[in-house]
Each structure stands twice: as C-alpha cells, then as structure tokens.
Amino acid sequence: MTLPPAGETTGDLLAELSRLKRHDLPVRGGQVTAYVYDTGRPEVNDAATRAYLEMLEVNCLDPTAFPSVVEMERQVVGAVADVLGGGHGIFTSGGTESIMLAVKAARDAASAARPKLVLPVTAHPAFHKAAHYLGVEVVAVPVDLKTYKVRPGDVEAALDADTILVAVSAPSYPQGVVDPVAEVAAVAAGAGVPCHVDACVGGWLLPWLREAGAAIPPFDLSVPGVTSISCDLHKFGYAPKGASVVLFADPAMRRAAYFASAAWPGYTIINATVQSSRSAGPLGGAWATLRALGREGYVELGRATLAATARLREGIAAIPGLRVLGEPESSLVAFTGAGIDVFVLADEARARGWFLQPQLSYAGIPANLHITVTGVTLAGVEAMLKVIAESAATARARGPVELPEGLVDLVAGLDLDTMDDTSFAELAAAVGVDLRPGTGQPEMAAVNTILDALPAPTREAVLLRFLSVIYGP
Ligand SMILES: *Cc1c(COP(=O)(O)O)cnc(C)c1O
Numbered sequence: 017m018t019l020p021p022a023g024e025t026t027g028d029l030l031a032e033l034s035r036l037k038r039h040d041l042p043v044r045g046g047q048v049t050a051y052v053y054d055t056g057r058p059e060v061n062d063a064a065t066r067a068y069l070e071m072l073e074v075n076c077l078d079p080t081a082f083p084s085v086v087e088m089e090r091q092v093v094g095a096v097a098d099v100l101g102g103g104h105g106i107f108t109s110g111g112t113e114s115i116m117l118a119v120k121a122a123r124d125a126a127s128a129a130r131p132k133l134v135l136p137v138t139a140h141p142a143f144h145k146a147a148h149y150l151g152v153e154v155v156a157v158p159v160d161l162k163t164y165k166v167r168p169g170d171v172e173a174a175l176d177a178d179t180i181l182v183a184v185s186a187p188s189y190p191q192g193v194v195d196p197v198a199e200v201a202a203v204a205a206g207a208g209v210p211c212h213v214d215a216c217v218g219g220w221l222l223p224w225l226r227e228a229g230a231a232i233p234p235f236d237l238s239v240p241g242v243t244s245i246s247c248d249l250h251k252f253g254y255a256p257k258g259a260s261v262v263l264f265a266d267p268a269m270r271r272a273a274y275f276a277s278a279a280w281p282g283y284t285i286i287n288a289t290v291q292s293s294r295s296a297g298p299l300g301g302a303w304a305t306l307r308a309l310g311r312e313g314y315v316e317l318g319r320a321t322l323a324a325t326a327r328l329r330e331g332i333a334a335i336p337g338l339r340v341l342g343e344p345e346s347s348l349v350a351f352t353g354a355g356i357d358v359f360v361l362a363d364e365a366r367a368r369g370w371f372l373q374p375q376l377s378y379a380g381i382p383a384n385l386h387i388t389v390t391g392v393t394l395a396g397v398e399a400m401l402k403v404i405a406e407s408a409a410t411a412r413a414r415g416p417v418e419l420p421e422g423l424v425d426l427v428a429g430l431d432l433d434t435m436d437d438t439s440f441a442e443l444a445a446a447v448g449v450d451l452r453p454g455t456g457q458p459e460m461a462a463v464n465t466i467l468d469a470l471p472a473p474t475r476e477a478v479l480l481r482f483l484s485v486i487y488g489p
Pocket residue numbers: 109110111112113140142185187188189214215216217248260
C-alpha cells in the first residue's frame with residue numbers, strides 16, 4: 017500500500033482486518049489441528065486478552081523503569097520451575113528463542129574451538145537455526161524406526177571433545193514420542209556435556225497427562241544430567257503467542273545466556289533475551305492464562321486431552337489402510353497410509369473444513385499427517401474421525417498424485433541461484449501452483465508430492481523461493 021494521506025477510523029481499519037483474514041484458518045473450535053491451541057473456555061481467553069492489552073505498551077527493555085515486568089516474570093518462571101524440577105529461568109518469545117538461548121549458554125560456557133551440538137534427527141529445526149546463527153555444527157543422530165526415539169548408545173558414539181550440548185525432546189514434535197531422557201542425560205553427564213530437554217510442546221502438557229493417568233517417564237530438571245529445559249506457554253499453556261520459558265539448573269548457565277553491552281555512547285544494554293525492546297503484552301497474557309486456569313484447569317484440560325488422544329488413536333487404527341506412527345506418550349499423533357496418499361487425504365479433509373498437517377518423509381520416516389490434540393479436541397473427536405475416514409476412502413479411490421513425467425528432475429535441477437522471483441512464479445504457475453496473493457489455498461497434494469521427492473536442501477531452497485515470491489518486491 018501507499019500510506020493513506022489522511023488517518024483512517026478504527027471502524028474502517030477493523031472492517032479491513034476482517035476482510036484480510038477471510039482466507040485464514042479458524043483459530044478456535046478444534047478443526048485446525050496445528051498452530052493453534054484452544055481451551056474451549058472463552059473466559060480464559062478474555063482474561064489473557066485483557067491482561068495482554070494492559071501490558072502492551074510496557075517495555076521489557078529496562079526492568080528498573082518497569083518493575084512490573086520483573087515481578088510478573090518471576091511469577092511466571094516460578095510457576096513453570098515449580099512443575100518442571102526447579103531451576104533459574106528466562107521468559108522468552110517462543111520455543112525458538114528459548115532454544116537459541118540454551119545453545120548460546122552452552123556454547124559460551126564451553127569454549128570449544130569448533131563447537132558441536134548433538135541431537136536426534138527428530139529434533140526441532142529451532143536447534144539447526146540456533147546452530148546456524150551461533151556458528152555451531154549440528155551432529156544429527158538417527159532414531160529407532162519403530163519407536164522414533166533416539167538410542168542412548170548412538171548419542172554416546174556421536175560425542176567428542178568439541179560437543180557443547182546434547183539435546184533430546186519430550187516429546188519430539190513429528191511423532192509425539194518422548195526420547196529416553198534419563199539415559200541420554202546420563203551419557204552426556206558421563207562425558208561432562210550439558211543436556212537440554214526440548215519440552216517446548218510437552219513441558220506444559222506431560223505433567224497434566226501424567227496426573228490424568230498417562231505413563232510419562234521423568235523428563236525435567238529433576239533428572240540427573242539434565243542441565244536446561246524449554247517449555248512453551250503459547251502451546252499447551254494456552255497463552256497468547258509470544259510466550260515460552262527456558263530453565264537452567266545452574267544460575268551460571270543462565271548468566272551465560274544473558275548479553276550486555278556498554279560499547280557505545282548510549283544507554284547500556286542488558287538483555288536476557290534475543291530481543292531488546294520488547295512488549296510486555298505476551299508476558300501479561302501468559303501470566304493471566306496461568307492464573308485464570310490454575311492447576312485444576314490444566315488437570316481438567318489434561319484429562320480431556322488424554323481421552324481425546326486415546327479415542328483418536330483407536331479410531332485411526334480402525335480405518336483400513338491407516339496406521340499411527342509409534343506409541344506417542346503425548347497428545348501429538350502422526351499417521352501414515354498404505355494404499356492411501358496422505359497428501360490427497362489432507363486435501364480432502366481440508367475441503368471438509370478440517371486442517372491436518374502434512375509431514376514430508378525424512379530419515380527413513382514415511383510421509384504422514386500430524387494432529388495436535390488439545391483440550392478442545394474431545395468435543396469434536398467423532399466428527400474428526402468421520403472426516404478422516406471419508407477422506408481416506410476418497411483418497412484411496414482417487415489414487416496417488418501423478419506428477420507430469422520429469423517434473424521432479426526439472427525442479428531438482430533448477431539453478432535457483434540465478435533464477436529471479438518472476439521466473440520462479442511463472443514456473444510454479446506452469447505446474448498449476450498460483451502464488452499470487454489473495455488466491456486462497458491451492459490444492460496442496462501435488463506441491464507436497466514434489467517436495468517429498470526432493471532432498472532436504474532442495475526442499476529448503478524451493479521453499480525460501482516461495483517465501484520470497486509471496487512477499488513480493
Ligand atoms: C514448537 C516447538 C519448538 C519451537 O517453538 P516456536 O514457539 O514455534 O518457536 C521447538 N521444539 C518443539 C518440540 C516444538 O514443538
């Protein structure tokens with residue numbers, strides 16, 4: 017846009033916002049099984065929204081100017097530490113930032129010449145991002161292809177004098193399974209290496225599932241050898257986005273995550289996080305959500321989540337051709353198909369108003385669809401199963417996506433370094449993918465099938481091009 021010459025009214029702006037959102041997936045109601053977390057309790061949402069707005073313009077940059085942020089952060093971090101085995105925490109904007117700080121702290125505490133981070137192939141890309149930003153090399157270890165968990169012996173074999181950190185997941189996102197935290201942490205401790213538990217998605221879920229009766233192995237800072245843990249409140253904490261906590265067992269390690277600079281003539285910088293100027297809105301939202309739900313609220317959501325997950329797993333197993341991957345301890349469920357193209361299934365479900373998240377094949381794990389079961393899922397789980405069954409039957413009848421001969425080789429062979437965005441968009445249009453803004457959602461099965469056939473580095477290059485095209489010149 018060009019800046020409007022005169023100011024516009026709030027009414028006009030809000031009307032325009034709802035027009036802009038017309039193709040968005042719904043954030044409430046449970047028909048979108050990724051990205052959004054819904055308690056199904058509007059009063060909790062209302063408390064969070066109002067607290068968020070109340071804190072919106074407060075800046076976390078200077079704790080002496082706004083002591084409210086120190087008190088609120090101490091309360092939020094304290095509540096998380098209480099449940100996850102103690103420690104010294106930092107409130108961050110999300111899992112990625114929590115992981116970034118855990119990797120930075122480990123790197124700075126270690127002083128290795130060529131720092132390395134050892135993790136399972138199922139670990140979240142936030143570790144690869146942190147390693148990339150921080151000049152750390154990633155050493156990825158395969159997982160057992162029946163359980164999708166890393167084997168402690170494989171981690172041990174990957175350690176060397178330059179290893180600054182070992183990471184495991186509780187649970188890993190792709191299959192929802194919990195790595196053998198105690199065993200891996202013992203291996204790391206034996207080698208004198210810190211161990212981070214990525215409980216971004218599970219930290220505020222597994223404790224409540226355990227209280228509801230699920231068998232959850234110990235995974236937090238109370239486990240010997242675990243030195244840090246990340247827990248996203250904007251996932252199963254049900255807080256508005258921008259809320260996560262990273263906890264360190266050792267206060268010196270937390271200090272290694274901090275940053276200070278007096279190297280300029282302006283105000284002295286002291287930052288606990290990557291961001292410097294930072295709204296206290298997300299902190300207010302998380303603080304209010306924790307208190308509005310309370311322990312009872314989370315246990316109740318845990319019960320509903322556990323019941324919905326059990327029903328979903330049983331229901332999927334009963335649909336011919338579908339199979340749940342592994343034995344998830346959490347409420348993240350991934351399933352694959354035999355004789356059913358899961359990418360076609362996802363499009364069919366989408367046409368029926370349900371979003372299931374496609375996951376590409378990787379490291380010997382087949383392509384599959386991922387469902388994050390939350391507190392609100394239980395109310396609609398039978399409807400979800402009905403849609404999955406219908407979509408599976410239709411996908412079986414339609415058969416797998418048939419790509420034009422040679423298309424994958426063509427894409428794999430593209431010289432993306434020399435191609436400009438316009439040519440890339442034209443090429444996408446030629447294979448039926450319209451990247452112009454405002455066109456809504458295309459059928460994704462063909463796109464997913466092409467991506468699935470490409471090696472990971474080519475997938476990355478193609479998708480970066482996609483980003484560059486959709487955001488335009
Ligand atoms: C979501 C997630 C992350 C990254 O968190 P963001 O909040 O999206 O930055 C890291 N690890 C796991 C296991 C996750 O599920």
